[in-house]
Amino acid sequence: MAGARDVKRRIKTVDNTRQITRTMELVATSKLKRATDRVYAARPYSEALAEIVASLYAPGLSEKYPLLRQPEKVRRAAVLLLTANRGLAGAFNANLIKEARALLGELRSQGIETELHVSGRKGIAFFRFRGEEMKTMRMDMSDAPSAEEAASLVDGLTDRFEKGELDAVYVVSSHFKSAMSTPPGHRRLLPIEPSEGSSDADNFILSPSGDVILERMLPLYVRNAVYTSLVENAAAEQGARRTAMKNATDNAGDMLETLTRSYNRARQGQITQEIAEIVGGAAALE
């Protein structure tokens, strides 16, 4: 059996680790709160924008606007993967990477040329290690993503889609259903498929015209989709980290319990042995 002193040292280590994980859990909890607020605050804009685009959109417009163009054959697709810059969030990054690889595999099996765009240190590290080519690598997305950051991430892709260099653009990120449920998933950014609205724009004064407004709104729609993904991804990251750190703290607690038990046993054993030795020594003197 390990000596009581060794056990004591281990107890100390585990206790230190538990303190760290508990602090990280608390930090993640407060960041999660703010990130969740941002997710909800972003919804009115997305909803209103989707409503306006839907009210201006009519089927048959697809040929007129490059962003609505539905290519007959998809030759080249871009995948934009959003991961975190930091780890210690359980399987958060691994799940996103897995999702992205599945999507890439599926596209390639259909004979589509793919290109990969990665945001977040963790995703970049993985694909660099695998030796896969990444078209762009971004590590400058903050915990509180802004609309400008989203724009800088996607505007290049939108331009290339308009020029016809790309036939589809996908984004891989976590959907933020709740703090506990943040499944990874992918959605298609381009071409846009607006939900068909009741075309109630007829009763409106349109300035300059419905067509021009729609044309100007579509890029904003794409930007907003990316912004929403970024915000939800940031919230999902904090949620995953909180869960991971809570588990770590709980495990450390369990470990401490077992270690304390074996420490007490070792200490008791030592005392018993010492008493036995003293008794034995006294008996030898008689």
Add this chain to the structure above:
Amino acid sequence: MLSVRVVSPEKIVFEGDASSLVAPAWDGLVGVLPRHAPMLALLGVGQLNIDLPGGGSEAFHVAMGVLKVENDEVTVLTEYAGSAPPPPDVYDAHPEDDIVASPGNPLV
């Protein structure tokens, strides 16, 4: 009385009643009073002024987006809304040049 909502991608910037507002549309300022006809107008870059019912006013710098008026409900959707002017390079300050020339413009 108008009920006004100014929404940016990040949050609802302003929500409340107003007696009138002046917004920077793509081709110049546009004023909205109660009982305005339904309207959808493209926004440019500039200052949005909201006159509050009790006197006083609120002002925001906005950039791009759209202004929607329907049944005295005004929604200002804008890419940028803040007390400081937007960063100059991010937003197209003169969309009118492209728009006048664009094929969808009925004026052409």
